[in-house]
Amino acid sequence: MTDVLDVALRLLVVLAVFLVLPLVVGQTEHKVMAHMQGRLGPMYAGGFHGWAQLVADGVKFAQKEDVVPKDADRRVFQLAPAVALLPYLIVLVAIPIGPGEGAVGQVVDAGIFFVLAVMGIGVLGSLMAGWASANKFSLLGALRTAAQLLAYELPMLLAAASVAMAAGTVSLPGILNAFEWWWLPWQIVGAIVFFVAGLAELQRPPFDMPVADSEIIFGAYTEYTGLRFALFLLAEYAGIVVLCGLTTVLFLGGWHGPLGADGLGWVWTLLKTAVLAFVVIWLRVTYPRLREDQLQKLAWTTLVPLALAQIALTGIVKVAIQ
Amino acid sequence: MNLAAAHPGFLSPSGVEIAFLLVGLVTLGAALVTVTTRQLVHAALWLVVALGGLAVEYLLLTAEFIAWVQVLIYVGSVVVLLLFGLMLTKAPIGRSPDADSGNRPVALTVALAAAAALVWVVVDAFRTTWIDLDGPAQGTTGVTGEILFKHWVLPFEALSVLLLAALVGAIVLSRKQDAAADATPRHTGGTTRPRTGPGTGPAAGPKGGAR
Numbered sequence: 194m195t196d197v198l199d200v201a202l203r204l205l206v207v208l209a210v211f212l213v214l215p216l217v218v219g220q221t222e223h224k225v226m227a228h229m230q231g232r233l234g235p236m237y238a239g240g241f242h243g244w245a246q247l248v249a250d251g252v253k254f255a256q257k258e259d260v261v262p263k264d265a266d267r268r269v270f271q272l273a274p275a276v277a278l279l280p281y282l283i284v285l286v287a288i289p290i291g292p293g294e295g296a297v298g299q300v301v302d303a304g305i306f307f308v309l310a311v312m313g314i315g316v317l318g319s320l321m322a323g324w325a326s327a328n329k330f331s332l333l334g335a336l337r338t339a340a341q342l343l344a345y346e347l348p349m350l351l352a353a354a355s356v357a358m359a360a361g362t363v364s365l366p367g368i369l370n371a372f373e374w375w376w377l378p379w380q381i382v383g384a385i386v387f388f389v390a391g392l393a394e395l396q397r398p399p400f401d402m403p404v405a406d407s408e409i410i411f412g413a414y415t416e417y418t419g420l421r422f423a424l425f426l427l428a429e430y431a432g433i434v435v436l437c438g439l440t441t442v443l444f445l446g447g448w449h450g451p452l453g454a455d456g457l458g459w460v461w462t463l464l465k466t467a468v469l470a471f472v473v474i475w476l477r478v479t480y481p482r483l484r485e486d487q488l489q490k491l492a493w494t495t496l497v498p499l500a501l502a503q504i505a506l507t508g509i510v511k512v513a514i515q
Numbered sequence: 516m517n518l519a520a521a522h523p524g525f526l527s528p529s530g531v532e533i534a535f536l537l538v539g540l541v542t543l544g545a546a547l548v549t550v551t552t553r554q555l556v557h558a559a560l561w562l563v564v565a566l567g568g569l570a571v572e573y574l575l576l577t578a579e580f581i582a583w584v585q586v587l588i589y590v591g592s593v594v595v596l597l598l599f600g601l602m603l604t605k606a607p608i609g610r611s612p613d614a615d616s617g618n619r620p621v622a623l624t625v626a627l628a629a630a631a632a633l634v635w636v637v638v639d640a641f642r643t644t645w646i647d648l649d650g651p652a653q654g655t656t657g658v659t660g661e662i663l664f665k666h667w668v669l670p671f672e673a674l675s676v677l678l679l680a681a682l683v684g685a686i687v688l689s690r691k692q693d694a695a696a697d698a699t700p701r702h703t704g705g706t707t708r709p710r711t712g713p714g715t716g717p718a719a720g721p722k723g724g725a726r
Contacts, residue, residue, distance in 0.1 A: 313591030
């Protein structure tokens with residue numbers, strides 16, 4: 194009975210994190226973007242600095258009519274948001290935020306593979322949405338999404354493989370247990386490759402060619418309204434949380450920190466994740482959108498060779514220190 | 516002690532065995548729909564269900580590593596590539612009357628023969644083999660890696676060379692086409708433009724097929 198209770202409690206906590214953190218990131222994005230552009234951002238909803246803006250947005254989305262275009266493929270169109278959102282919830286279960294068994298939803302033996310495999314499924318949601326909408330812009334967006342995923346999945350996997358080699362395990366808590374501070378400079382190239390490839394997989398600016406709102410009107414999501422559109426947006430922010438959490442765990446040492454190693458490990462994890470999320474927002478405000486050919490070129494001619502070089506370096510150092 | 520006697524037998528199945536059977540039925544159903552549906556993209560999406568069902572079966576057999584690799588490679592990459600190809604060429608919404616070919620009986624025969632051969636070989640090979648559940652489960656990442664790199668290194672490396680050869684071959688093929696296109700732009704331009712052009716080709720697909 195206690196086992197069942199334990200599992201239920203863990204899943205509840207993961208669900209709560211899944212529902213809260215993306216909203217926090219979204220609100221932070223509102224405010225950070227605004228201040229970087231010399232504006233104030235939302236100020237009225239909820240009273241204090243517009244903290245309830247996203248709650249108000251959610252209520253607005255829920256009130257809107259749920260429209261399915263006449264020529265659309267109804268079932269696939271309606272299923273797509275769930276396919277886009279759920280993988281991130283499942284991934285969150287495997288990310289450890291502190292030392293020990295108590296601070297992870299579920300220890301998965303082949304953690305890296307699990308996380309990357311399930312994250313890849315999320316893109317199917319965009320493809321389904323783009324195809325089922327029966328809209329030129331949507332189809333173009335879906336095509337670009339697929340091309341982008343195919344290009345950036347490889348460097349992401351290679352960078353993750355480098356960490357797995359360094360730690361000698363593919364389990365996420367195992368990697369954190371093996372972590373030493375000098376892994377930071379050792380794996381820095383892999384970390385950058387992983388983070389950039391992850392951004393591209395999430396279609397965040399400057400890699401937002403597939404959803405480019407000023408030219409193909411939000412790509413695969415053109416025809417979506419109301420709650421289903423909100424689910425796609427939520428998937429994007431949940432993706433940011435997952436990507437930042439994963440980069441923290443794989444490359445930045447997760448719960449390791451200069452002090453408070455035992456009780457306060459989870460604070461370090463959350464802090465590092467938050468800093469990375471800030472960087473994601475910062476990049477959005479800073480860089481213009483990359484063109485489609487530039488996107489492909491960056492992946493194949495820069496990130497893949499860099500990731501391969503990182504793997505070679507990891508192998509050499511690993512053999513040298515043994 | 517006789518291991519076979521200790522085994523509970525087939526008449527009182529455990530929860531895992533029941534789950535295995537049910538997931539197997541779902542996988543089989545999804546696979547059947549994949550090959551019989553007239554809607555091309557639906558076939559690809561049902562393929563996702565079938566491949567995902569297979570991954571769950573691997574999980575139930577404690578082969579966790581294989582399960583995640585199955586999801587990563589087949590669902591995450593192969594099906595996305597498939598969908599990409601479908602959307603790039605023809606992705607009509609609704610039924611495609613030409614989705615079926617006259618090869619149906621032949622395909623059915625081949626499928627049944629392949630399935631029968633596989634079942635026979637597996638049953639014959641593992642009829643008297645019992646999995647030792649003490650120690651680390653067979654199929655965990657550690658055990659799989661050890662077996663792969665201790666006992667099966669040569670086949671593994673041979674496969675790598677084969678894949679490398681395929682990769683180099685693909686590059687060579689695509690380069691040749693480029694050179695030909697440069698030499699006679701008018702000839703190849705007519706055949707390749709509609710596929711790669713950003714405008715009319717792919718975008719006309721769903722509109723044309725929509726009712």
